[in-house]
Amino acid sequence: MNPLFESVGFEENPVYEQLIADIGKQQYSIVENFFIQDEVALLRQMLQEKHQADAFKKAAIGNRVNETIEKSIRGDFILWMDERKANTVEQLFFNRINHLVDYLNRTCFLGILQKEFHYALYPKGTFYKRHIDTFQNDDRRKLSLVCYLNEEDWLPENGGELVLYLNENGEEMEKVIYPFPGRIVIFESQIIEHEVRPVNTARLSITGWLKTR
Ligand SMILES: O=C(O)CCC(=O)C(=O)O
Numbered sequence: 740m741n742p743l744f745e746s747v748g749f750e751e752n753p754v755y756e757q758l759i760a761d762i763g764k765q766q767y768s769i770v771e772n773f774f775i776q777d778e779v780a781l782l783r784q785m786l787q788e789k790h791q792a793d794a795f796k797k798a799a800i801g802n803r804v805n806e807t808i809e810k811s812i813r814g815d816f817i818l819w820m821d822e823r824k825a826n827t828v829e830q831l832f833f834n835r836i837n838h839l840v841d842y843l844n845r846t847c848f849l850g851i852l853q854k855e856f857h858y859a860l861y862p863k864g865t866f867y868k869r870h871i872d873t874f875q876n877d878d879r880r881k882l883s884l885v886c887y888l889n890e891e892d893w894l895p896e897n898g899g900e901l902v903l904y905l906n907e908n909g910e911e912m913e914k915v916i917y918p919f920p921g922r923i924v925i926f927e928s929q930i931i932e933h934e935v936r937p938v939n940t941a942r943l944s945i946t947g948w949l950k951t952r
């Protein structure tokens with residue numbers, strides 16, 4: 740263990756340390772099994788229930804101040820989550836996220852004071868064109884975090900890849916990430932342009948942002 744951690748009674752977490760190292764090196768990280776399959780199944784059921792109850796709305800672009808709905812840019816349906824009204828399944832989700840945020844704040848001094856998350860469902864044929872997650876009128880989003888809730892037998896031919904556009908020594912490089920269940924992707928909101936390629940089967944996720952005040 741890192742002697743500094745030992746002296747302050749801090750438990751080093753190898754998964755989070757890898758995530759922090761990845762972000763430092765390449766501005767993104769992929770963590771497998773952040774949620775185990777049983778947890779993914781519960782979160783997926785919750786998303787589906789809320790979707791069937793017709794609680795989702797067509798996602799807009801821009802933030803709440805200047806939002807417009809633009810099907811040629813993004814075709815997903817979303818539902819914002821409210822931590823204060825979280826049910827037991829959503830509490831499980833937020834507990835895990837808060838644990839990570841606590842660790843990031845203690846070790847990286849990121850100053851994450853706010854967060855916002857929404858369920859997302861991309862119906863067949865939809866996509867989200869190349870974009871960046873910060874708004875012209877608001878740069879508080881620091882880290883974007885996507886949790887995939889698809890079925891265990893999700894196939895590459897289902898599409899819906901997340902593509903990160905990376906800059907490697909001045910050259911653009913595409914990092915293609917499949918939305919496999921349990922996987923989370925975390926990346927720097929202000930730097931990484933990305934897109935969701937067209938999906939051939941409904942694609943389920945929770946997406947959110949860790950923000951400074
Ligand atoms: O679902 C994903 O993989 C990314 C979604 C995204 O880019 C967004 O909601 O801003």
Ligand SMILES: [Fe+2]
Nearest residue numbers: 870871872933
């Ligand atoms: Fe995005």
